[in-house]
Amino acid sequence: MTVHLFLGPTLSAAEAAEVLDAVILPPVAHGDVYRAAQRGATVIGIVDGYFEGVPSVWHKEILWAMREGVHVFGSASMGALRAVELSPFGMEGVGDVFEAYQRGELEDDDEVAVAHAPAAYGYRALSVAMVNIRATLSAAEARGVVRPATCAALLRIAKQLFYPDRSYPRLLSEAAAAGLDPGELSALKGFLPEGQVDRKRADALAMLRAIEARLAAGLAPKQVRYHFEATIFWDSLRQAAAPLDEPRDEGGEGSWMQSALLDEARLHPVAYALARKGALTRLLSRALSEEHAARPLGEEVDAAILSFRRARGLWDAGAMEGWLRENGLRAEEFARLMESEAQVAAVQRWAAPHISAHLVDQLRLDDLYVRLWARARDKQRSLEEAGLADPDLAAAPLSREALLSWYLERRGEGAAPRDLAEAARRAGFRDEPMFLRALLREYHYVRLREAPERSCRASEIPPGPPRPA
Template structure:
């Protein structure tokens, strides 16, 4: 019998392979269960799956697979959601997450959602699932690390966070900002390295053990009682699910692309400057900075995805396809991005004079120098030359939103450290101080502009 498993950030492929002999596939998307059944799968286990931007695995393809005699089980993440929805038809759910949804203790999809790295990095999770936070805080309460009221308050804080922002450091920081007991939070921080619970992983492993036990006992083809209706939508899925050829990457395509860029009045000059920066960064990194660590590359990935609205894995996969990149090529690109960031941090103390020279060459020096002198004069007269955010008429978040609106951007930067680095500031405090000076200067100038 052939087992096909759809895995991603919940469970590493190597861990799954150590438990069960199976074909390991990426997170399930629309048409993937149909393809697996067509390839001869007799058991399909769904753990992770795509959703929203990329069409999710369809209920009807699971129903068709079971009608064809395939056993379909789900747990932990998308698999648990589909198992709850299709349990009346014979799909089997395994694990605490499935059971919580089945008892209606959980309802929202975001309970199992996480941001994760691409395939080349093993779909490593970049955030913590809400169900894991629930299990961990329950364990902390049971051990006497935190009180029940603290657990409830922290669950409320975690639930209010956007799912890619959920992490234990962020949760502890937000909890501290709301005034929760510092002693309890310190005890929880000490508890987390060994005490945190990965409920999704535990559920996925439980499903693999169930499948192994079923196979060992002998498994007859799946029997169902429902009638499967082959609609025009089903015919459409069957056509869409046909295997697609990989896009060609012939050298003529790259040459044609470069011709288009070279003829563009803006694209090539900008791309050439950026490419030169990357080339020099690679050369300098060998001498001044070590190879990026996994954490630094993960940070580069998360920053890239946030800046482009690609936090959902489906949107990320769509971007990769549109830009002709595979997972491994993207991983190399992000490692290069982390390398550039490391060189930028190293170069920050040394680059200022060169920036000034470039401003002269770009005919910006005179205008910016005049504005800088006028700003300093007005701020000194108003006693605001070195402003304090604590005494400002707006919060840090409002200041960042004001900055984003003034630049014509849709939202304030989510990663302030990255925004500061990209803007050329040494650190976050330096960046915030400059923003506050700009805010006060604009306010002082407003009466003269009316």
């Protein structure tokens, strides 16, 4: 049996090793329980965990690990919180902190939160957990060091402090400022060096001893009764999980670069808003595909790859490899991206007949409705006056290929392949004839607007958005 323990400021690795033979890991974070189970853990014990700066461990990954036969224990800190929340599903909580939450005596997460030093300094606690302050003041009251009323006042003061600021010197200072009895505060100060109660550490050791006893008695694989529902969010966790032996990037280059990139994007609000909408479309497309168990077919992914490379002129292997390097992607990551593109394309095809009303509303929200509506009205009026409201390609002064070339060049895509079907799809038209008609109307309208005899009335119409309208 292989035991993995997630420890930090509550209990040191050296102390844990004296009690139990286990793989000792840093405080648990998002994806760590999944990784531990993937690495062969049969028992997982959670004591400490991240909750600020680094995403916290998901309930979902604990449920998945138990479904896979792994026994998961929790105690003292983050482990106690998750054990209370997941005890109906089979996670096992150990210790006074867990039981206090279970009985409803404690409710707030900050009761177990502490500030701590980084890994290089052994995750040493830099503040005192509220549950430890409660236990210590209770012991002081039981010993007659402080009266019950003073104990209650001290607890109120400690609770009002932000968790990183909780320490006994700070508590005594705040209590003195609040006018509490100086004699009792002096007695408490003398009591603290020997009288402090580390409730969290005691609970963590109790969990290790409980695991040891269960192992000695023989521990069969965990059995659960619930159905585990795989979702798009679960899939994202699995894809993002890195090996446990890779150090967590707590502000290193990887996280810094991603944060810097997103900060840069946020400073360009129009581009950022478009990126957010695109990301939301991608997320919802994957969710719909998963809900209907409809993964893209191989030919659909191939089509997405072809479209991607055509749009960027990445025809030869060298150009493609260069793009991957510049964008920080491996080949397998690019394949997943293209599968996502195929999902988006499928959802867009499905949504096309139903989306028009929503598109109009979005144009209003984007402040484009008035400008585009004015241009559309002027285009219709101008084309009707010129007898070109429903133009025919046969009567046009240019071929299909030349018309598409004109359109792409006006968009700044002069080097793009002249594929009418692909261009129609990318532009959002239902089919080629619909796209071709729109191109002809735009072509004739632009020529009419650029003609010297264009009326003053027409020239006063506000210009459209970036070409073509």
